[in-house]
Amino acid sequence: MVRKIHAGEVLGQRSLVTTSSEVVQIPDSTRLVHLQFRRYAGCPLCNLHLRSIQQRHGEILTAGICEVVVFHSSTEALRSQQHSLPFAVVADPAKKLYAEFGVESALRAVLDPRAWPHALRGVLARAPGLPDAGHGILGLPADFLIGSDGRVIACKYGAHAYDQWSVDELLELANRHAAPGD
Secondary structure, eight states, X not given: OOOXXXXXXXXXXXXXXXXXXXXXXXXXXXXXXXXXXXXXXTOHHHHHHHHHHHHTHHHHHHTTEEEEEEESSOHHHHHHHSTTOSSEEEEOTTOHHHHHHTOOBOTHHHHSGGGHHHHHHHHHHHOSSOOOXXXXXXXXXXXXXXXXXXXXXXXXXXXXXXXXXXXXXHHHHHHHHHSTTO
């Protein structure tokens, strides 16, 4: 059984190197961190979701959130697929962080009918050609909102390949965290 991270747990300091060779600290001493685990570099579902994050990145920054996205692809694959993203992208081809955070792979990632319409939209938006899925097609997404003290404020383990927080949900979680009396 895989050990999952839960809200309220305190994470130790980590330094992650991005695909652009920058170092991202988790936790970040001055802002919240939204740590997302995605599937593979060319995943149409991941790219569809990340476009929504990219389009609203200004709102995310204004809310005091540092966006960090982890893929189980190589740095080279990510540089070719994710080069235009305005936030930190981390390669984890050995899936060490995935194991540490309890992020799994399962058939339900692609067999769950709730993912199908998003998969079709993602594939059509990515045309021409289909992405190279490698061994990542069964990966499940996961989201973690981490406070500046390392405490996990909230987390979500996806039930299927397109089951992650929307930007609105992320902003609401950050807003609740910042509300007086929390």
